[in-house]
Amino acid sequence: xxxxxxxxxxxxxxxxxxxxxxxxxxxxxxxxxxxxxxxxxxxxxxxxxxxxxxxxxxxxxxxxx
Numbered sequence: 001x002x003x004x005x006x007x008x009x010x011x012x013x014x015x016x017x018x019x020x021x022x023x024x025x026x027x028x029x030x031x032x033x034x035x036x037x038x039x040x041x042x043x044x045x046x047x048x049x050x051x052x053x054x055x056x057x058x059x060x061x062x063x064x065x
Contacts (some may be wrong), residue, residue: 008064017058 005026013021013031020038024031042050 006064007061009058009061011064016054018063019054019057019061022061022064023057 005028007026008022009018010021010025010031011018013025015021015035020035021031023029024034038050038054041048042053
């Protein structure tokens with residue numbers, strides 16, 4: 001059986017808007033590890049404005065079922 005995973009914000013695995021929970025679900029990753037890596041990359045890199053990226057993804061990724 002072929003299951004197609006679409007990118008959508010998670011309604012159940014969310015801390016703020018479900019963006020990182022949805023990304024983790026789409027790729028089969030651990031959501032906690034995805035959040036930790038996102039925060040670490042955001043802090044460590046001045047060229048990666050994490051808050052701005054998160055807000056844009058919040059607007060662009062539809063909410064899931």
